[in-house]
Amino acid sequence: MFTSVAEASAVLRAHGEAGTAVRPVGSDSRAGWGGAGEGTPLHTTGLNRIVEHNPGDFTAVLEAGVPLAEAQKQFASAGQWLALDPGSTGTIGGLVATADSGPARHRYGGVRDLVIGVTLVLSDGTVARSGGRVIKNVAGYDLGKLFTGSYGTLGLIAEVAVRLHPLPSGTATATASFTDPSALAAAAAGLSRRPLEALHLDAAWRAGSGRLLVRFGGVTADAQASAVASLLSAAAGASEVDVVTDDEPIWEAQRxxxxxxxxxxxxxxxxxxxxxxxxxxxxxxxxxxxxxxxxxxxxxxxxxxxxxxxxxxxxxxxxxxxxxxxxVADPWPAVEPGAAAVMQRVKARFDPARIFRPGAFVGGI
CATH class of the missing domain: 3.30.70 (Alpha-Beta Plaits)
Incomplete structure (x- = not known):
């Protein structure tokens, strides 16, 4: 296990020279994503420091092995949070590598929208940095967006700079039940066209019935949820319309x-x-x-x-x-040949030694 970017660089340089395949691992909570692939586990849990937290700028810099739950605790002490909520497991590096997100994506965007800078280690030991530690930074190629969702197949994500948001002071969720998929979809489409400023707008379905869930945050959350409940009461096919203020179990179930x-x-x-x-x-x-x-x-x-x-x-x-x-035989969807060729060239550029999870990305890259 390495505990610094310099150590990670030395380890990867040795693997690259030997041509030994590696597989970056954080908490191992998403190990099967992308397929099993190949490679010796390369644990990032030694990179576990919150390097910076700048409450005034709403930014933070985190090493890849920091658990998301631990980071959220520190941000919450300043009334802030990283608007990334796929669940309670996972490290910062792993969540960026898999681009995993939760219901907060409706309001705050995906992982790519929250990452403002990255430090990477490539297969020859090169340490590359992109972006910065402030939100208004557009210089250079945005490697953060390229490596987000790369599943550890291009290089090691060692450090991530992120933007933060104010932590909602309270929440409330409007819910409505449906037994017709078309009615649920129509109600969701109607709400999505309104300027609701909702935190989450989700649907759930199982065994012949489903629910539409709309969450609000802040001091007016209850009033906003009640207004949406009134709209849902008038929606075709809706039943059991309700407003839930103790709503975290609902969203835990969604995750x-x-x-x-x-x-x-x-x-x-x-x-x-x-x-x-x-x-x-x-x-x-x-x-x-x-x-x-x-x-x-x-x-x-x-x-x-x-x-x-x-x-x-x-x-x-x-x-x-x-x-x-x-x-499964193929976890990835088929891609057209032109896109596959571009992906192959990107892989060759960033991982010429082909040691990062060979065979674990789209098209067996």
Whole structure:
């Protein structure tokens, strides 16, 4: 285990010269994502310092091995948070590498929108830095965006600079139940066109019924949720409309719906108007769904490691297997040859020794 960027550079230089494959590992909570791949585990847990927290600038610099939960505790002491909420597990480096996000993506964007700088270690030991430690920094190529979602296949993410947001002082969630996917999708589309300033706008579906969930934060959260509940009461097909102020269990359930210990979870990327067909495909496959209802993203949990029928039903939408990716024949969707060629060139540029998780990315890169 290494405890500094300099040590990581020396370790990777030795692996690169020997041509020994490596697999960056944080908390190991998303180990199967992208497929098993190859490589000796390269643990980042020794890089566990919160290097800087600048409350006045709403920024922080974190080493890759810092657990997200630990970082959130420090930020909360200043009334701030990193608006990244995929669950309670994971390290900063691992979450950036997998681009994993939760319900807060509706308001605050994905991981790429929160990363303002990175320090990377490449296969020849080179330490590369991109971005900065302040929000208004646009100089140079944004390697943070390239490495976000790279699944550890281009290099080691050693340090991350992030932007923070004010921590909501209180929350409330408007909920409504549906038994018709089209009615739920229509209600979600109607709300997404309104200037609601919601924190989260999610859908959930399992075993023939679902819910639409709209969360607000701040001193007016209850009043905003009540106003949306009134709108939902008038929506076709809606029932059991309610406002929940002690709402964290609702959102914990949403995050849990994106994970599976023994089945598979397929992430589907489409358009916001695709919610109804996504729900029907999940229902036909015997699975459950959670979705960012205004963003065209859904996570479908299936009891068996077989996504062939799901991909066929949702084509041409992108279907990527996350949990269970190491138990299916191909966790990645097919890509057109031009895109695959660009990815191959990027891999060759950043990992010419081809030691970072060979075979674990799209098209076997």
């Amino acid at each position: 849990a719906g994106q994970r599976s210990d023994d089945g598979v979870v397929a992430k589907v990327a489409g358009r916001p108007t695709d919610l109804a067909p996504m729900i029907r495909a999940a229902e036909d496959a015997g699975g459950g769904l959670v979705a960012r209802a205004a963003l065209g993203l859904a996570w479908i949990a299936l009891p068996v490691p077989d996504v062939g029928a799901l991909r066929e039903a949702l084509a041409p939408r992108s279907v990527t297997v996350l949990d269970g990716g190491d138990r």
